[in-house]
Amino acid sequence: MAFNKQYLIKEIQEQFLEDDGRRPWIVAFSGGKDSTTLLMLVWEAISGLNEIERKVRPIYVICNNTLVENPQVLKFVNAQLRIIQQRATEQGFPIVVEHTTPRLDDSFWVNLIGRGYPAPNNIFRWCTERLKISPTTQYIKEKVAQYGEAIILIGTRTDESSSRSASIRKHSIKGERLSKHPLPNAMAYAPIKDMTTKEVWSFLEFTKNPWTGDKNNELRTLYLNGSGGDCPIVMDVQTPSCGNSRFGCWVCTVVKRDRSMEALIDNGEDWMVTLMQVRDFLYETIDRSNEGYDADKYRMPIRRNKAEGVGPYWPKYRYEILVMVLKAQKAATIQDPTNQLISLQELSAIQIVWNRDHIYEYSVGDAYRAVFGDTVEFEDRSLEVDNERKLLRDICNDNPNDELLIQRLLSAQKNKGLLLRKHGLQNDIENILQEHVRPTFTKFENY
Numbered sequence: 226m227a228f229n230k231q232y233l234i235k236e237i238q239e240q241f242l243e244d245d246g247r248r249p250w251i252v253a254f255s256g257g258k259d260s261t262t263l264l265m266l267v268w269e270a271i272s273g274l275n276e277i278e279r280k281v282r283p284i285y286v287i288c289n290n291t292l293v294e295n296p297q298v299l300k301f302v303n304a305q306l307r308i309i310q311q312r313a314t315e316q317g318f319p320i321v322v323e324h325t326t327p328r329l330d331d332s333f334w335v336n337l338i339g340r341g342y343p344a345p346n347n348i349f350r351w352c353t354e355r356l357k358i359s360p361t362t363q364y365i366k367e368k369v370a371q372y373g374e375a376i377i378l379i380g381t382r383t384d385e386s387s388s389r390s391a392s393i394r395k396h397s398i399k400g401e402r403l404s405k406h407p408l409p410n411a412m413a414y415a416p417i418k419d420m421t422t423k424e425v426w427s428f429l430e431f432t433k434n435p436w437t438g439d440k441n442n443e444l445r446t447l448y449l450n451g452s453g454g455d456c457p458i459v460m461d462v463q464t465p466s467c468g469n470s471r472f473g474c475w476v477c478t479v480v481k482r483d484r485s486m487e488a489l490i491d492n493g494e495d496w497m498v499t500l501m502q503v504r505d506f507l508y509e510t511i512d513r514s515n516e517g518y519d520a521d522k523y524r525m526p527i528r529r530n531k532a533e534g535v536g537p538y539w540p541k542y543r544y545e546i547l548v549m550v551l552k553a554q555k556a557a558t559i560q561d562p563t564n565q566l567i568s569l570q571e572l573s574a575i576q577i578v579w580n581r582d583h584i585y586e587y588s589v590g591d592a593y594r595a596v597f598g599d600t601v602e603f604e605d606r607s608l609e610v611d612n613e614r615k616l617l618r619d620i621c622n623d624n625p626n627d628e629l630l631i632q633r634l635l636s637a638q639k640n641k642g643l644l645l646r647k648h649g650l651q652n653d654i655e656n657i658l659q660e661h662v663r664p665t666f667t668k669f670e671n672y
């Protein structure tokens with residue numbers, strides 16, 4: 226059925242007034258064309274209700290920041306979110322804008338540079354769960370815990386891809402507008418599921434956006450050069466919405482080329498060349514043995530769980546990637562001091578992971594100094610700055626190895642405080658003790 230705006234507005238109003246607003250609406254907003262269309266329609270539907278009706282149900286507009294968003298796109302989306310909140314408050318709409326981000330332990334850089342996880346590809350796409358699904362799932366669970374149930378509004382459409390339409394069909398309950406959501410006590414509502422891509426573009430071009438007041442000029446400009454789909458908040462791990470997206474992560478190696486970033490560089494954003502170099506290097510390292518290309522040189526011949534097989538990046542490459550990211554960070558900060566590609570917290574977490582992996586020949590502090598010239602400590606050196614260090618050294622005078630052992634044990638214990646994964650402390654301690662009694666063993670002795 227062709228898109229009928231009035232019919233859809235009426236449907237959204239009916240849904241909004243159903244069940245006396247017992248269940249909050251959670252609108253998944255990425256700033257892309259589909260979620261913008263969805264929120265514009267919801268906004269228009271609410272505007273058509275009287276003042277009492279429009280307060281029936283809280284609406285949470287949530288936007289997930291993977292912390293590796295394209296900086297230019299992130300700026301655009303954050304500006305949108307600010308103005309959405311401002312206009313909603315002015316108009317007395319029950320809209321609350323909220324942001325979600327991955328846990329530090331799940332961050333892209335902590336896993337790729339810290340743990341050496343390979344850049345994602347179609348076979349091993351470890352990032353979607355950590356960067357997108359998990360933060361949103363956590364948010365929905367909290368709202369379900371608060372209200373008992375929740376309805377999630379998503380901008381998915383059946384014409385987007387056959388797998389996504391299959392996913393929508395699979396969850397649909399015949400004859401009902403709401404469909405099952407993978408999370409308990411949550412339902413999904415996809416008001417624009419029947420709109421075609423052409424209808425979405427036409428809607429955006431000819432409808433005044435209620436929060437910006439224009440016809441989505443900036444959004445349409447963002448999409449102008451290059452193709453690419455939306456990258457909405459995903460519903461489950463089967464949803465292949467990531468990658469190939471204008472609103473995806475700038476580091477994404479699921480796609481061969483990042484046309485969106487190329488277009489921005491072509492349009493004068495020269496500083497993004499350094500970001501492109503990082504992404505291209507990561508793409509260079511992904512497993513493409515089916516193309517006859519061997520990326521094994523970048524990877525250790527043993528997995529993190531000690532099973533045989535192609536494992537994490539060699540520490541050498543983790544360090545090289547870190548230096549490249551910091552160089553890109555430097556260029557990004559010169560362009561705009563608010564640009565952040567990697568945070569100090571992530572850098573500290575990476576150093577902790579390296580300590581745990583017994584990587585002592587490279588340090589985050591060295592990489593930072595090499596790029597910025599500044600000395601910043603990314604590990605707990607408190608023992609060095611007080612008398613305890615001296616005391617410890619004096620006590621261990623006859624056996625200097627004990628000093629190192631005690632420091633490593635203390636560090637293992639303290640590191641548990643920063644990263645969320647608290648399990649494994651006993652293992653870490655056992656490993657450290659084992660190495661201490663067998664000092665010739667080193668895990669990374671091959672380089």
Ligand code: SF4
Pocket residue numbers: 291345350352353356357456467468473474476477478479
């Ligand atoms: S856009 Fe790419 S890098 Fe980002 S979560 Fe999806 S697959 Fe991973």
